[in-house]
Amino acid sequence: MKGASGVGVGARARSGLASKGPWWALIAAFPFVAVLTTVVLVYVAVADRLPEPLATHFATGGRADGYGTAQDLLTLVPALLLISGAVFGALLQVRAFRPATPWLIAGGFATAAGIGYPSCLTLFLNDGVADASTVRLPLWQLPVALVVALAAGALGRLLAGAPPRQPDPASGGAPRLDLPAGTTAGWSHTVSSPLMAVLGVVLFGAGLAAGVLGAWPATLILTLAAALVLPFASVRVTVDRRGLTVAPALLPSRLRIRRVPLDRIKQATGRPIAALAEYGGWGYRIRPGGSGLILRSGDGIVVTLTGGRTFAVTVDDAATAAALLNTYADRARSQQGG
Amino acid sequence: MLFRVDPGSSVPLGDQIAASVRGAIADGTVSAGERLPAARELAGSLGVNVHTVLRGYQRLKEEGLIELRRGRGAVVTGATSPARARLGETAARLIAEARQLGLSDEEIVGVVRVGLNGR
Structure with a gap:
């Protein structure tokens, strides 16, 4: 197995594009940056205990049959x-999100992992070995490398989300709520996500377990991840004279996930939302045409913003909320227009 | 659920908030176990005083429609049924009508008692 990881330069080239490109350019660039960082970190961790030269290539029997210096490895990996x-960057054509884009991103993830895993493995196999010719590559590592690459590809595909959907056909006008002048109304509803609750608890549990085992960095990361996921387990959606507010239901109301003020709202509709087909999954989803807090499939508020993007949130009784939002947006507009 | 208040109305704002919740339970928009927004949040939404909201919630608690728990906020009780909430609405209508006629509280209770004795 060839030990080479070429993540570094590619990543820099890609992130240059990403700084001006859309959100998914960042996702596409991520695996290359992450893999380079990982390989460098692994090298730093084992650098003192590496033989010179390293075993970098292995025959089918698992015996080392090719050697190189650590310097070679650290050049080859970034180059690859x-x-x-660069190849994926060219294929992606950062300007437009096309149906193929999620698959190209998935390919980038798989490729980066396919480069990174063997690189790290090579370093680990050589770790603490005095004579590189004694290094063996267990045969079962080959399928493991394949699985790692495939899993990374699947992760990339999930992060990239579904292909863009066609803009909604005019969804039957926007209803208004009958609200006499002078009357104030507020709409409020909670939506809970067992998925997020379970995920949060599992992450937190894993963090505790890691803490017991003494893996403090893992504890920190897992607890942080749990803290990011758990607020989404139950969310309160409010529509009132200030606009649309989405906030964690079980935390002080000062913490908000998102607020859309009235003057940014062009139109609101209540309609069924398909989480997987339209938003490519659950959670806070960012898509080419807009974003949304999608905790389940079904009834949801879809707000078209003045810039043309949309913000959606899945919640029961969305039609009432949308009608109230439209009514208030009308009021705000008529006040502004004089 | 939808809360509506009209500051121009003669009905106290707290009662208007209570009426909104009662109506939502009556038409099934809100079901048992559901949590109402925190008083402070709702007050911000409607632009009314927190105490006004709390008065409305207190009223619903007295009617047995919600439970008020420290830290958990207002939760619609399991005993609540749409029919029970509708009864509360009907009573509120009776009272409003009687007051419009200029009846005192005693007289309103008297009207109900006469109705009960008549059966």
């Missing part, structure tokens, strides 16, 4: 990542 990153 640069080249593959």
Whole structure:
């Protein structure tokens, strides 16, 4: 197995594009940056205990049959990542999100992992070995490498989300709520997500377990992840004279997930939302045409913003909320217009 | 659920908030176990005083429609049924009508008692 990870240069080239490109350019660039960082970190961790030269290539029997210096490895890996990153960057054509884009992003993830895993493995196999010719590559590592690459590809595909959907056909006008002048109304509803609750608890549990085992960095990361996921387990959606507010239901109301003020709202509709087909999954989803807090499939408020993007949130009784939002947006507009 | 208040109305704002919740339970928009927004949040939404909201919630608690728990806020009780909430609405209508006629509280209770004795 060739030990080479080429993530570095590619990543830099890609992130240059990403700074001006859309959100998904960042996702596409991420695996290359992450893999380069990982390989460098692994190298730093084992650098003192590496033989010179390293075993870098293995025959089918698992015996080392090719050698190189750590310097070679650290040149080859970034070079491979640069080249593959550039190829995917060229294929992606950052300007437009096309149906193929999620698959290209998935390919980038798989490629970066396919470069990174063998690189790290090579370093680990050589770790603490005096004579590189004694290094063996267990045969079962080959399927593991494949699985790692496939899993990374699947992760990339999930993060990239579904292909863009066609803009909604005019969804039957926007209803208004009958609200006499002078009357104030507020709409409020909670939506809970067992998925997020379970995920949060599992992450937190894993963090505790890691803490017991003494893996403090893992504890920190897992607890942080749990803290990010748990607020989404139950969310309160409010529509009132200030606009649309989405906030964690079980935390002080000062913490908000998102607020859309009235003057940014062009139109609101209540309609069924398909989480997987329209938003490519659950959670806070950011798509080419807009974003949304999608905790389940079904009834949801879809707000078209003045810039043309949309913000959606899945919640029961969305039609009432949308009608009230439209009514208030009308009021805000008539006040502004004089 | 939808809360509506009209500051121009003669009905106290707290009662208007209570009426909104009662109506939502009556038409099934809100079901048992559901949590109402925190008083402070709702007050901000409607632009009314927190105490006004709390008065409305207190009223619903007295009617047995919600439970008020420290830290958990207002939760619609399991005993609540749409029919029970509708009864509360009907009573509120009776009282409003009687007051419009200029009846005192005693007289309103008297009207109900006469109705009960008549059966």
